[in-house]
Amino acid sequence: MGKIKFLIPLVVVAVFLGLSSIFVVDEREKALVLQFGQIKAIKQEPGLSFKIPFIQEVVRYDDRILSLDTDTIEVTPSDDRRLVVDAFARYRIRDVVQFRQAVGVGGLPVAEDRLSSVLNAQIREVLGADQVTSDTILSEDRRSLMGRIQQNAQASAAGLGLDVVDVRLKQTNLPDQNLDATFARMRAEREREAADEIARGNEAAQRVRAQADRTVTETLSDAEREAQVIRGEADAERNAIYAEAFGADPEFFAFYRSLEAYERALKGNNSSMVMTPDSEFFDYLGSGRISE
Amino acid sequence: MPEIDELVRKGQDQLRVLMGGRGGGGRGGTGGGGGQGPQFGRGTIGLAAFGAVALWLFASVYTVKPEEQSVELFLGEYYATGNPGLNFAPWPVVTYEIVNVTSERTENIGQRANVGNEGLMLTTDANIVDINFQVVWNISDPSLLLFNIRDPQLTVQAVSESVMREIIAASNLAPILNRDRGIIADTAVEDIQATLDEYESGIRVVRVNLDKADPPREVIDAFREVQAAEQERDRLQRQADAYANRVLAEARGEAAQILADSEGYRARVVNEARGDASRFTSVLTEYTKAPEVTRKRLYLERMEQVLGDIDKTILDQSIVGTEGGSSVVPYLPLNELRRNTTTNEGN
Helix, strand or coil: CHHHHHHHHHHHHHHHHHHHHEEEECCCEEEEEEECCEEEEEECCCEEEECCCCCEEEEEEECCEEEEECCCEEECCCCCCCEEEEEEEEEEECCHHHHHHHHHHHCHHHHHHHHHHHHHHHHHHHHCCCCCCHHHHCCCCHHHHHHHHHHHHHHHHHHHCEEEEEEEEEEEECCHHHHHHHHHHHHHHHHHHHHHHHHHHHHHHHHHHHHHHHHHHHHHHHHHHHHHHHHHHHHHHHHHHHHHHHCCCHHHHHHHHHHHHHHHHCCCCCCEEEECCCCHHHHHHHCCCCCC | CHHHHHHHHHHHHHHHHHHHHHHHHHHHHHCCCCCCCCCCCHHHHHHHHHHHHHHHHHHHEEEECCCEEEEEEECCEEEEEECCEEEECCCCCEEEEEEECCCCEEEEECCCCCCCCCCEEECCCCCEEEEEEEEEEEECCHHHHHHHECCHHHHHHHHHHHHHHHHHHCCCHHHHHHCCHHHHHHHHHHHHHHHHHHCCCCEEEEEEEEEEEECCHHHHHHHHHHHHHHHHHHHHHHHHHHHHHHHHHHHHHHHHHHHHHHHHHHHHHHHHHHHHHHHHHHHHHHHHHCHHHHHHHHHHHHHHHHHHHCEEEECCHHHHCCCCCCCCHHHCCHHHHHHHHHHHHHC
16 A cells, blocks of 8 residues: 555656656647757757756747738839838748747747838838839739849848748739829720710711712612613614614605604694695695596 | 647546546445455456546547548658548547548638728729639648648638739739630639649639629729710611611612613513504505505595694685785784683683
């Protein structure tokens, strides 16, 4: 009984010491072993490690990619058109020793603070450079600008033991006080476009109408021309027919046709005729000759 | 340090369990016979061992649901990926994390309430467009996700917004509004995926839904007016087309009529001529047989008709007078004669 009573606290103490002297570094972490603030060991790889209990302590740092959003800042590109810009950075802790030395016990919040001011400075510098205009920022070149900011930030942040993986611009907008002017311009452009549409519609309509009218005139005059040709041919054919028929005896034709013409010309009772009875018709009326 | 605290806590738990098991076993094993001295009966130890193993198994075996995968760490180091079903992770050396990989997560960008003008983006031609889109993503590799990215959701949001703004900033306004929505969404999927791959994030972008790509609220009326104007233009053109179709059809009809008239004229004239000619030829044939008589007959018949119908005033040669002599003709009241006939007609 007495033995067991001693044994139990002993086991408890032994287990506690054992557990305090081992520690596990996770895949997501890097760790430093500190002895009274002095760096004794660096654990970059995951796995089981040992330390001296109570004397040494383990400080862990995140080994994953961390994110940082910058403040919204106004930049003035070289064409003096102001833009409101914000960005975010993706970074990770590259060198825990350097990181520890740079930020001390403050850890990530301090690092974020420092990195944030580095980023702001680099954004202002790159976007405010001489050859960069707001048109450059609003174009395909944006990507290379972001690359330049990332490189500069990487260089500046190297002293912090940080690796800036990526910097990307998010908004690049006009300041609020410029929005109204932009909206007004957009409205004016639309109004112009609307007026243009109507004008083009009228133009097209007039073109179609004029073309139609022209085609009408052409069609009708074509038809008239053809009609005249046909009438001419008809007249010619009639003349040919008459000439052939009447040519057989022109003298008789003259006689026959004259008679016909008299009948037609003097038809109706609106004609009156003053005549002497000495025409052949009255041969027997005036002279009284009945027989030879 | 939390890791060690946890280990210590778990160790203490286990101790407590062992002790509790003994106490319980003592009561159960000896029934009422045991006084105060703890008896380590064989059954009691067996039961305690069995309980410990059961607890250990309970802590080491876990299930992974069909939509999930698990990542197992052997002393903190990546060791295996667990598939759906029952998985074994011997405690405490192997720890695990379960990640839902297949279910789709949606980030809505452009209308988050706390970000005022989030949807407004500036285009190359310095216009502003109001964009609202969703990024749907899931996880392609849970171990990469766990080990490389601290806050996946924020990362997806930030990258998506940045990529979309980049695409919009590289484009003019009109194509965005009109036809390129599909292209924009496709490009966004590619670029977001490429950026996330750079981070080795283990995230897969399933799709981007471009909900809205409109002019900002402040100017949308002007854009609607343009649409109205486009329709007006269309209407004007259609009206003109209708007019053209109508007058052209009329003209074709009229042309056909003119041609038909002329053809009719040809037929009439030629037929008349043929008829006249044929009649004349017939008469001529008769005439050649007996010229004198026929000629006289024709003359008389015609004159009969001609003179039968008209007013006649016949003056004898003697009244008319010879050449050089006086004549009554100048004094004849021709108009009077005419008027008689017309009044007679009137009655």
